[in-house]
Amino acid sequence: MIPLGHYLVVSAILFAIGTAGVFLRRNLITILLSIEIMLNAVNLSFVAFGRSHGTVDGQIITFFVMTVAAAEAAVGLAIVIALFRHRESLNPDAFTSLKW
Amino acid sequence: MPDTVLFYVFSAVAVGASLLVIGQRNPMYSIMLLIASFGALSALYIQLDAPFVAMAQIIVYAGAIMVLFLFVVMLLNAPHEDAAQWDRAHPLRHPGVTRFGALLATLLTVQLVWALLRMSDAGAAVGARGDVSELTSVRSLGRVLFTDYMFAFEATSVLILVAMVGAVVLAARQEQR
Numbered sequence: 001m002i003p004l005g006h007y008l009v010v011s012a013i014l015f016a017i018g019t020a021g022v023f024l025r026r027n028l029i030t031i032l033l034s035i036e037i038m039l040n041a042v043n044l045s046f047v048a049f050g051r052s053h054g055t056v057d058g059q060i061i062t063f064f065v066m067t068v069a070a071a072e073a074a075v076g077l078a079i080v081i082a083l084f085r086h087r088e089s090l091n092p093d094a095f096t097s098l099k100w
Numbered sequence: 101m102p103d104t105v106l107f108y109v110f111s112a113v114a115v116g117a118s119l120l121v122i123g124q125r126n127p128m129y130s131i132m133l134l135i136a137s138f139g140a141l142s143a144l145y146i147q148l149d150a151p152f153v154a155m156a157q158i159i160v161y162a163g164a165i166m167v168l169f170l171f172v173v174m175l176l177n178a179p180h181e182d183a184a185q186w187d188r189a190h191p192l193r194h195p196g197v198t199r200f201g202a203l204l205a206t207l208l209t210v211q212l213v214w215a216l217l218r219m220s221d222a223g224a225a226v227g228a229r230g231d232v233s234e235l236t237s238v239r240s241l242g243r244v245l246f247t248d249y250m251f252a253f254e255a256t257s258v259l260i261l262v263a264m265v266g267a268v269v270l271a272a273r274q275e276q277r
Contacts, residue, residue: 001225002107005217007144010111012212014118020205021122024198029127029173033134036165037118040141043153051148052221054230056244059153063245066160067256071263073165077172078270084176085273 007048014041028080028090032073039069107147113140127173135162149227149235 014037021034043062050058080090087094117137124130138161145154234240245253 001227002104002147003223004221004226005219005223006107006111007148007226008216008219009213010115010144012216013115013209016205016209016212017115017118017122019208020202023201023205025122027127029169030122030124030130033121033127033130033169036134036161037121037137040138040161043157044141044144047145047148047150047153048226051150051235052224052226052229054235056235056241057248059150059235059241060245060249062150062153063156064249064252064256066156067260070160070165071259073168074263074267075270077168078267080172081176081271090176 004048004052008045011041011045011048014038014044026091026093028083028092031092032076032080035072035076036069039065103147107144110140110143110147113137114144128170131166131169131173135166138162138166149232151236152238152241 018034018036018038018041021037022031025031025034043065046058046061046065048058050056050061083095084090114137117133117140121130121133121137124133138157142154142157145151145157
């Protein structure tokens with residue numbers, strides 16, 4: 001059987017990749033995708049911990065995280081569409097003013 | 101040990117595809133690679149005796165959320181990351197700063213791995229405890245979801261409603277007056 005630590009290491013690596021994506025990329029869509037990577041990394045550690053404790057609570061919390069991810073993607077993409085309509089750009093540096 | 105080999109293969113696919121997601125300039129390829137990463141993650145969920153979560157991962161993430169992303173990318177028709185002159189001259193665009201960000205991400209990985217491996221039961225096999233037939237059955241999942249987590253379940257339904265209204269309000273074209 002695979003030790004719990006291995007799943008957690010995979011989850012940590014995925015989370016770090018997501019964090020790096022948020023900081024390094026200059027595209028709003030890629031930044032949202034990086035947030036999805038981070039949420040999935042957390043999901044993996046929830047399921048691994050739940051299996052390790054022998055309960056289904058980890059899987060239940062994963063469902064809630066998926067729901068929140070769906071809501072976040074819908075609202076985030078709506079904001080991206082609204083921003084693109086104003087500036088014709090997906091670069092986060094194009095949106096530096098609070099009001100236009 | 102086919103289990104161990106499969107674990108490493110799927111982990112490598114998930115990590116490699118995620119790395120390529122943030123390495124792509126074209127968001128279309130990023131989304132396709134992220135779907136591959138989610139497929140590998142759902143295989144890991146099956147190894148963790150969570151087949152229902154694995155199916156939800158495929159249907160909800162790869163099937164719904166990623167298609168939503170694809171629609172937005174096609175709708176905006178701006179596939180390439182624009183790197184205009186003023187963007188290249190941006191102070192955060194300096195290669196030293198970018199390298200510092202990559203260094204911070206590597207540091208985060210090392211810290212997380214170090215902290216996780218110091219846990220007392222990190223070396224314990226993951227499938228040692230619990231009844232597999234109880235963990236994999238949708239019946240037990242549903243029972244816990246609709247009893248212990250009832251309030252959270254109702255709260256998520258309100259959250260979905262708010263997100264739906266918010267998305268419509270934000271994306272709707274304002275009438276010019």
